[in-house]
Amino acid sequence: MLRLYDYLPSGNGYKVRLLLSHLEIPFELVELDIVKGETRTPEFLAKNPNGKIPVLETEDGRCLPESNAILWYLAEGTPFVPADRWGRAEALRWMFFEQYSHEPYVAVARFMLMHLDEELPPEQALLLAEKQERGYAALTVMERHLAAQAWFAGGAYSIADIALYAYTHVAAEGGFDLTPFGAIRGWLARVATQPGHVAITQR
Numbered sequence: 001m002l003r004l005y006d007y008l009p010s011g012n013g014y015k016v017r018l019l020l021s022h023l024e025i026p027f028e029l030v031e032l033d034i035v036k037g038e039t040r041t042p043e044f045l046a047k048n049p050n051g052k053i054p055v056l057e058t059e060d061g062r063c064l065p066e067s068n069a070i071l072w073y074l075a076e077g078t079p080f081v082p083a084d085r086w087g088r089a090e091a092l093r094w095m096f097f098e099q100y101s102h103e104p105y106v107a108v109a110r111f112m113l114m115h116l117d118e119e120l121p122p123e124q125a126l127l128l129a130e131k132q133e134r135g136y137a138a139l140t141v142m143e144r145h146l147a148a149q150a151w152f153a154g155g156a157y158s159i160a161d162i163a164l165y166a167y168t169h170v171a172a173e174g175g176f177d178l179t180p181f182g183a184i185r186g187w188l189a190r191v192a193t194q195p196g197h198v199a200i201t202q203r
């Protein structure tokens with residue numbers, strides 16, 4: 001059976017849990033507490049030298065880190081990867097966008113608000129404001145795309161949507177107000193009605 005090393009509140013881990021649910025693939029969930037440094041033990045560093053979840057461990061003991069690489073591995077040959085060359089390139093485009101222009105801001109703002117003290121020291125508050133400004137910029141890019149198209153790649157729900165959904169649907173926990181982002185809100189609702197959808201809180 002596949003084994004997923006994960007941390008329940010992680011959007012990166014949730015991407016994998018969501019796809020596994022869509023694909024109806026059973027897996028063993030091994031939860032590690034990233035706040036307690038459980039991804040930095042010698043045992044886990046042997047699985048991912050970068051010390052981060054999610055990591056997918058295959059039945060034969062191979063370990064694959066990086067959420068979007070795991071999505072690609074699991075989705076290959078399924079309808080969750082666009083069938084045509086352009087659609088696949090579009091999927092990669094949005095998955096790279098997610099990692100470079102979205103996750104470092106939307107997810108990190110959420111992490112700061114979830115895990116740091118309620119009263120942020122001034123330098124942390126400034127850092128949070130910077131993350132939020134850049135996060136809003138990423139949300140604006142998504143909003144423009146979704147104003148014209150229902151999905152991110154290949155004209156159908158795909159791993160590009162899953163990658164972007166993971167942290168966008170909990171953006172409020174990072175202090176983001178999605179009220180002005182009508183197209184994003186419509187897309188979030190469409191994603192949540194896909195067969196096999198599970199919540200980020202579901203084990």
Ligand SMILES: N[C@@H](CCC(=O)N[C@@H](CS)C(=O)NCC(=O)O)C(=O)O
Binds near residue numbers: 012037053067
């Ligand atoms: N690019 C990686 C990022 C993974 C990542 O940032 N994981 C965080 C949790 S969301 C983590 O494990 N942090 C623990 C640490 O760095 O010690 C991915 O997409 O999987």
